[in-house]
Amino acid sequence: MATCHVALAASVLAICMVLTRATNPGFVARITVKGLDYARQEGIAALQKELAKLKLPDFSGSFKVKVLGKVHYTFYSLNLRSFQLPSSQIAPIPNVGLKVSIDKAFAQLTGKWRVKKRFLWLYNLFHKKIESSFRRTMEGKVCGAVTSSVTTKLQPYLQTLPVTARIDKVAGIDYSLAAPPVATAQSLDVNLKGEFFSLAHRSAVPFVPPTLAFPVDHDRMVYFAASSYFFNTGGFVYHTAGVLLFEITDAMIPKEFKFHLNTSTFSAFIPQLEKMYPDKLMKLRIKTSSAPFLTIAPGNLSLTPVFDIQAYVILPNSSLVPVFLLSVTSSVSAKIMVTSARIGGTLELGRLQLSLKHSDVGPFSVQLLQALMNFYGSSILIPHINARLREGFPLPLPARVQLSNLVIQPRQNFLLFGADVRYM
Template identity: 40%
Template sequence: MANSARALPPLLLGLLLMSAPGALGANAGLVARITDKGLEYVTREGLVTLQSELHKIMLPDFTGDFKIKHAGHGQYEFHSLDIRSCELLGSALRLLPGQGLTFTISDSFIRVQGKWKVRKRFLKLQGSFDLQVKGITLSVNLLLGSQPPGRPTVTASSCSSYIRDVEADMSGNLGWLLNLFHSQIESKFRRVLESKICEMVQKLVNSDLQLYLQTVPVTTEMDSFASIDYSLMEAPRATAQMLDVMFKGEFFNHHHHSPVAFVAPVMNLPEEHSQMVYFAVSDYVFNTASLVYHEAGYLNFSITDDMIPPNSNIRLTTKSFRTFVPRLARLYPSMNLELQGVVVSAPLLNFTPGNLSLAPQMEIEGFVLLPSSVRAPIFRLGVATNVSAMLTFNTSKITGFLKPEKVQVELKESKVGAFNVALLEALLNYYILNTLYPNVNDNLAKGIPLPLLKHIQLCDPVLQIHKDFLFLGSNIQYKRV
């Protein structure tokens, strides 16, 4: 099948994956919504494929016997039938509450060319003909469902087509042949073509469209240990206003997919219709990501003296710390230090209208690197900071950027006596602002991919921040290949 003939399946499937109800249950981490504007776009683009497929319909030969007054008996054959052109008008894609979608076409026409033969005893006549098939209507219902492991399914639950009129033009002055066509062949031809149209549509839906559904990611791998679960929570739901799909939207570790201790919030989506599609992405998606990366130790870090710029006045040595921790230098003269930082718990992203923030809590432990390669613990610090977040999205992904404020350091425990942590605070601010968060932002810039169909891209993006979720509006574009 030609690549251009695959436009309808992805675009129809795009509907299945881009819609959501006004208020959803707590188990949906990501929901999507398609508007009337999106349905109109899919209808326009889908006609390209349908017209291409109509050209491929193989019409059978029509043969039989005839009897004409004053001419007697004979045999006829209409063969080499070929659909030369078609024009599909009055198309629409509408919601079918409780089932899925209804795709209709009305007042369309097809032009068919072919050849004819007539035999009567030893007499043989032949020529060509041209048929105008007018007033074609088509209606097909698309039943939407889901199957393990959470993939969407689609079947053509019903299909009907009707042809209002057929006009024939035969080569030569053969009025009797036209009468033969209308009296014996036309109704048969109409029934066959109506059946062939529905047969073609059934194949597109149950084969091509269903196969294209497999391009919807049930899981999307992020890196060597984390993936996103984009399985459907239930079958797509059609209402009178919208088509709904609920995705789990949960990060998990490849090696142990353990249950999450919290649930996704209910999202009350605003009534927006200016874009073709809308995605609502709850804080559940981001916070399960935080949980997975925290458990993997992704935000833990270590600072040694060789990581500090050579021109820095602050060194990670006992000598550099001598002025404000004299006992440290006496106990461990001229030795290097190491700081090890851990995030106490997974930092949760907080969504408030127009604002995203998080407040990670860290602990940093200081060690002396002894000549024996043993590390001797000397102090433990508590580190707190507020971080503002900015999220954007492009043609297929949500990307992010974190901007931390100045860290605040508190001495939790010391084996070398009480001391002023101001110098350490300056060192940690330098490292966190110039090394730790830039590394995190580099990874956030890679983005979280949205569950899109193959060849579907987003354009004209609009982003809103609501309580507990992001609301992403976009138009869609199918990239033909």
Template identity: 40%
Template sequence: MAWGPDNVRKWSTLALLAIMGTALTVATDSPGFVALISQKGLDFACQQGMVVLQEELQTISVPDFSGVFKIKHLGKGSYEFYSMVVNGFHIPNPEMKLQPTDSLQLSIKEASIKISGKWKTKKNFFKASGNFDLSVEGVSIFADLTMGSDPTGHITITCSNCDSHIDSVSIKISGSMLGWLIRLFHRKIETSLKNIIYKKICKIVRNSVSSKLQPYVKTLPVISRADDVTSIDYSPVAPIITTNQFLKGELKGQFFWRGHRGPYPIEPPEMKFVPSNDYMVCMGISDYFFNTAVFAYQESGTLRITLGSRLDTRFHLNTDFLKGFLPKVAKMFPSMGVQLLISAPSPPHLSIQPSGLSFNPKLETQAFVVLPNSSLIPLFLLGMKTNASLEVDAEDNRLIGEMKLGRLLLELKQSNFGSFKVKFLEDIINYLIPTVVLPKINERLRRGFPLPLPAGIQIINFVFNSYQNFLLLEADLHRT
């Protein structure tokens, strides 16, 4: 299956890099969720980030400056350059490269700056003024972005090193017949302007990273709310891994019930895969991720569904239908309501194979008579077995799913009013579970569970593939 702003949001693709290859913490767990970004994704992130950086660089403020000159036979005079504004900062070919030091290097070459302003000069009682245009050519910027984490597990990004270079500066004077005075010492003026701009460039780059990118990185989820019951722990479990092709991050990928967070008796499986360079990102989602969801909902009591006497307009669950196999109950409690409590005595284990996602849940149904005062009389306990499959998709940056069930096989585990053959109940149970219970489960699965993505980024053109013990989601990115 496949699908195809503000300044802070334009940094969001760079923020995605941080979660893909996240913080420098000591590895203590195996990952339940692995994410990688390819050079294609890195290129996309760089282009998006340059939109903001270019806007920031165009805000370079060039202060007024003045000086004195001395010309042989003419004596001393003064000059002043003022009202200078940047008309454009052109960045032709920005690049973002992976570094073996677990960082990213931003490189900009052959950029150019256009500046205009006013000038005036004075020599004794002679005065002159006019306009000027300044061209700054061959601007190079090299900046290292180092990723780490704070004590809460949130990603940090800092500009650990920045260097810039300017090849040449040229000035064009206009507006006065005495402009030749300025031209006599234009090299001194060009050098002064070059030094001013040189000092400003890296300061702006550092400020942009700290004031725009770093706050946005805070939107990357460490703990992501799944619903009213559970959350997902997307905290890093290992240092960043870099290759010449990919940036790799290993995340916990664990659901937990917010009422109580305890350890689970399962471990994440090893995930080995070779991602495709055709997509910007890929995410390995292990069966551990899904099974911790089952544990969390089991622990919270969510995996318990109660069916009352009135299920729909066609069927009423009461003691009358028990006459055929439990006549004693029908006689003792005539036309009274029956309640079914459906639960899983132990968390079902989901398995991911190349053929898809499947599991064999073992369920129980406890039946009660509902007395007029609402008290319950236990009737019997049924064990139920079935096979099930889960189809996984994605929508609005959330994993969604649909469960399908096979026929349920029943076993009488306990009866307070005598033994009976469960075949009398098989048809009714196989009607109730698919038509009443399963839609409730699929309604929740359609609401989905959030993927670890920053605000302002959406996955598109995505595909799923199943492997042994994990799913692989490959996708491109889009800035919303």
């Protein structure tokens, strides 16, 4: 069978996305030639299955033969035994889009045919008189099926690309286009807004995405660049919503630990606390005083969060009595983890720096509390936060696509990770 071409503009990727104003992206997805070739293989395999179900129409016609005159023929009860598409290509066309071509197709058919005038030599006329007409009919049917498959299968599948991804009751991620997709000779780049937003009240963040110097790596099928802006909009949204608040109670401290959360433990550092509230349990309420800001540099990810620790004494009637308020800063190192479909991470707490903002139990030296607060932070607070961070956030992937063979590299102002793709 002859060539059947299907041209797909890169803008087809935008059919399920809302085009926003052009700006630096917070998140970039790159599909390399290797990735496009994998997409071609999966697409052709799916197309072959669709074509195998193709219902072929009866085919009839006539031609003139000297002496005999008009010869009428009919093909009927036609079935495709097999269908192969051995030569196909998806190629990025710089500044244009994607070109998909299927250059050859081979089919094996079974069926019946008849002619109104039978002589044995009529069968030899098939190649000269009938084959070309039959081929054109079949090509039209197949190319129509290819076009229909793109319309009914590919476009709905592309609509599974997330425009927004809900994270929880507080926030979602905007993965809409920041600019039209860009095709080069080596890849197709899709620039996404890559921004967390509040589900309750969406408002602009007070900073802009940095420029990303995307490298020219092409070993993996896909690459993603997650800007520091992407992560920091998350911190801003959660802080603004007032949900970056954690409480530590004595029930959260393993029984074998020495430093339980009560006035007896604190008596070594604040003697007057034990005198005022002897043998009482305590609670620590930790809340960010400003949005945490992630800094990404080659080989390093770090935060310098600023938060307050309000300490309470728990009275027998369960009411809380505030006793002191600390302002705390710390250096925190971060590690990013990418799974088959999500991006998450973990934090490691550095040494805390304390200052006393207010005391209801008189003056005391906060330096004496340094080791105790480091213990509570590293043993109780950070594991609690990391449990949530490990759950991660969804990546902008279409349905049934998973990542493998991952590589992660911190670059200036963005995190680069590459992967191969598996269609499940």
